[in-house]
Amino acid sequence: MTPAAAVRDAAIAALVAFGLFAMLVGLRTDVSPTGGLFLRQRWADVALLCGIVFAGRLALTLWLGRRALRPSTGPTPLTLQLQRLGRFFAPAMLAAALVLPFIPGIGRYELDIGILVLTYVMLGWGLNIVVGLAGLLDLGYVAFYAIGAYSYALLAQYFGLSFWICLPLAGILAAFWGVILGFPVLRLRGDYLAIVTLAFGEIIRVVLINWASLTGGPNGISGIPRPTFFGLPFSMSGGEGSFAGFFGLEPSPSHRVIFLYYLIFFLALLTNWVTIRLRRQPLGRAWEALREDEIACRSLGINIRDTKLSAFAIGAMFGGFAGAFFATRQAFISPESFTFIESAIILAIVVLGGLGSQVGVAVAALVMIGGFEVFRNLEEWRMLVFGAAMVVIMVLRPRGLIGTRTPTIALKEKRIIGKDLVGEGRG
Amino acid sequence: MTAPDDRRPRSEGDRRHPRGMILEVAGLTMRFGGLTAVSAVSFAALRGEITAVIGPNGAGKTTLFNCITGFYRPSSGAIRLHRTGELPVDLHGLPGHRIAQAGVARTFQNIRLFPGMTALENLLVAQHNKLMAATGFGIGAVLGLSRYPKAERQAIELARHWLSATHLLDRADDPAGALPYGAQRRLEIARAMCTEPTLLCLDEPAAGLNPRESEELARLLQEIRAQGTSLLLIEHDMGVVMKISDRVVVLDHGKLIADATPAEVRADPKVIAAYLGEGEEDEVEA
Numbered sequence: 001m002t003p004a005a006a007v008r009d010a011a012i013a014a015l016v017a018f019g020l021f022a023m024l025v026g027l028r029t030d031v032s033p034t035g036g037l038f039l040r041q042r043w044a045d046v047a048l049l050c051g052i053v054f055a056g057r058l059a060l061t062l063w064l065g066r067r068a069l070r071p072s073t074g075p076t077p078l079t080l081q082l083q084r085l086g087r088f089f090a091p092a093m094l095a096a097a098l099v100l101p102f103i104p105g106i107g108r109y110e111l112d113i114g115i116l117v118l119t120y121v122m123l124g125w126g127l128n129i130v131v132g133l134a135g136l137l138d139l140g141y142v143a144f145y146a147i148g149a150y151s152y153a154l155l156a157q158y159f160g161l162s163f164w165i166c167l168p169l170a171g172i173l174a175a176f177w178g179v180i181l182g183f184p185v186l187r188l189r190g191d192y193l194a195i196v197t198l199a200f201g202e203i204i205r206v207v208l209i210n211w212a213s214l215t216g217g218p219n220g221i222s223g224i225p226r227p228t229f230f231g232l233p234f235s236m237s238g239g240e241g242s243f244a245g246f247f248g249l250e251p252s253p254s255h256r257v258i259f260l261y262y263l264i265f266f267l268a269l270l271t272n273w274v275t276i277r278l279r280r281q282p283l284g285r286a287w288e289a290l291r292e293d294e295i296a297c298r299s300l301g302i303n304i305r306d307t308k309l310s311a312f313a314i315g316a317m318f319g320g321f322a323g324a325f326f327a328t329r330q331a332f333i334s335p336e337s338f339t340f341i342e343s344a345i346i347l348a349i350v351v352l353g354g355l356g357s358q359v360g361v362a363v364a365a366l367v368m369i370g371g372f373e374v375f376r377n378l379e380e381w382r383m384l385v386f387g388a389a390m391v392v393i394m395v396l397r398p399r400g401l402i403g404t405r406t407p408t409i410a411l412k413e414k415r416i417i418g419k420d421l422v423g424e425g426r427g
Numbered sequence: 428m429t430a431p432d433d434r435r436p437r438s439e440g441d442r443r444h445p446r447g448m449i450l451e452v453a454g455l456t457m458r459f460g461g462l463t464a465v466s467a468v469s470f471a472a473l474r475g476e477i478t479a480v481i482g483p484n485g486a487g488k489t490t491l492f493n494c495i496t497g498f499y500r501p502s503s504g505a506i507r508l509h510r511t512g513e514l515p516v517d518l519h520g521l522p523g524h525r526i527a528q529a530g531v532a533r534t535f536q537n538i539r540l541f542p543g544m545t546a547l548e549n550l551l552v553a554q555h556n557k558l559m560a561a562t563g564f565g566i567g568a569v570l571g572l573s574r575y576p577k578a579e580r581q582a583i584e585l586a587r588h589w590l591s592a593t594h595l596l597d598r599a600d601d602p603a604g605a606l607p608y609g610a611q612r613r614l615e616i617a618r619a620m621c622t623e624p625t626l627l628c629l630d631e632p633a634a635g636l637n638p639r640e641s642e643e644l645a646r647l648l649q650e651i652r653a654q655g656t657s658l659l660l661i662e663h664d665m666g667v668v669m670k671i672s673d674r675v676v677v678l679d680h681g682k683l684i685a686d687a688t689p690a691e692v693r694a695d696p697k698v699i700a701a702y703l704g705e706g707e708e709d710e711v712e713a
Contacts, residue, residue: 285548288544292541292543295539296540297552298524300552300618301525301526302524405543411599418605421543422543
């Protein structure tokens with residue numbers, strides 16, 4: 001659109017706005033001090049509103065017009081720049097996360113947020129395997145988080161097993177349930193799969209509420225053992241057998257928080273490492289191929305059911321690890337923590353970050369969970385800010401923060417694949 | 428009417444070709460509700476030959492193809508793959524991915540590549556089963572304890588071979604979806620060949636290609652045949668069919684009306700009638 005046409009278009013929009021606002025804003029009946037009604041005229045406000053509409057419309061058409069000129073395939077210059085930045089961005093973020101507990105001014109509160117963010121980074125990375133790589137829309141991911149948490153809580157309560165034994169068991173149990181869920185539902189596609197996984201998430205929660213004799217029902221399970229430093233508890237007594245006593249440190253409650261922080265940091269990195277490795281392996285490539293075209297996969301001799309099940313199981317396993325961590329961190333769990341909104345938040349992180357993008361998911365988790373905490377003093381406005389931010393991201397970057405795809409292998413050089421070509425998966 | 432379990436060997440074909448047949452279709456019938464798309468079709472594709480399936484639109488060619496490659500389960504009849512030194516495999520009872528594993532690869536009428544993956548990645552996905560076995564089914568590979576690097580190098584070599592055979596070597600790192608149409612067709616053939624099939628089934632490989640590209644395609648298919656893979660193709664481009672096929676099977680209204688050499692088919696009055704609509708083609712006996 002030429003600038004002249006854009007101005008004309010904006011003028012028409014302003015005219016329409018004037019027609020609307022002249023009566024709605026421009027004229028107002030008020031009660032005069034004498035008790036009678038009189039007509040107040042507010043033409044300045046109308047002019048202001050029309051001006052805003054004019055400027056907004058003009059900016060929008062000029063900006064959209066500029067965008068329409070770009071070729072649709074291939075990464076945009078901005079994306080390329082971001083990609084170049086990204087090469088330093090990810091290590092920088094990693095380094096920042098690594099030294100966070102020792103940065104002066106970082107207290108207990110900041111570390112707690114850090115732990116929360118990293119938990120969601122890990123959950124996002126776990127779900128990214130299912131949704132981002134294999135293209136299976138899973139709305140019940142929180143079920144595996146719950147299974148992990150309850151696995152640890154119950155194993156610790158009934159059998160007195162330590163966290164380090166329960167952690168892999170929680171992952172295995174969650175993966176097992178992932179397979180159990182996967183078997184019947186993986187022949188479903190897209191929306192149908194989403195609804196069944198949503199139901200599965202709810203079923204797990206309802207079972208946890210109603211099986212009161214095992215899970216404590218709505219009261220949850222309290223007194224879950226806290227993690228130990230490979231057998232050394234973080235007790236405040238500072239005795240010989242405690243963490244502080246063994247290393248000759250002043251007993252401090254922050255030791256445990258720092259330990260928890262590094263624990264989830266390590267677990268999240270493990271998730272990332274396994275995902276990155278798997279993506280370069282035939283299994284990960286088969287997941288991505290499945291997302292791109294299931295029928296073509298079948299014609300190449302790929303067993304679709306097994307491939308989908310493996311994605312489901314591995315994604316669920318990391319959800320289970322995160323759940324076990326959640327249980328040991330909180331020392332108390334109840335079905336309240338595993339409602340559908342959790343699944344929705346994790347899915348939102350994956351979608352906002354960009355399906356399949358590890359860095360994107362981490363940034364989205366930081367923005368969503370961290371941002372949510374930062375805006376805590378906005379009180380009830382917080383949800384509004386949050387919602388608006390999501391809308392803005394989805395309008396500006398409909399394929400998520402990073403929608404492009406990096407090839408897993410190349411003969412000469414790896415070139416970024418534009419987001420238009422990358423499939424989203426239909427189940 | 429041919430009985431569904433008819434499996435007469437094509438004796439004249441066997442005599443001509445001592446290596447015998449590779450694919451045997453016997454009494455194949457496919458019904459969709461009241462519509463019989465393929466009716467009691469029997470023929471054989473011979474080892475080391477290019478067999479073309481032709482026929483007017485709606486003759487049941489693609490249905491036949493989908494039965495052979497496991498996308499449809501036939502209503503009755505049998506499809507058998509004869510591999511050298513092995514027992515014949517009944518394809519009609521196998522799920523789609525097992526048919527591909529048995530050595531039947533296919534391409535699609537409307538190209539089905541993985542558009543967001545590079546050409547090279549497309550060819551590596553095609554070697555999934557071989558690579559997967561080398562990784563110890565995923566677990567070994569994550570830990571880095573396997574024969575995987577060597578297997579991957581071999582897979583890349585095979586991919587490179589087919590990329591250069593299809594003149595796509597310089598596009599190897601481009602996303603498949605960004606390739607021009609003719610290149611996508613060639614890449615799909617390369618991808619099918621990377622599964623190292625004994626029988627390659629091509630669904631209208633020349634559709635949408637210009638004459639020069641058709642020419643190249645014909646050369647590529649002959650090369651593939653020379654390397655020992657048998658081919659079965661559906662094609663509308665008679666120039667390509669008559670030039671490269673060793674045998675032509677003609678379908679009309681779901682029935683087999685001819686199964687002969689290209690020259691014989693060209694002279695067959697039933698085939699001419701089916702294509703040009705002369706006479707009462709509905710009454711033509713199979």
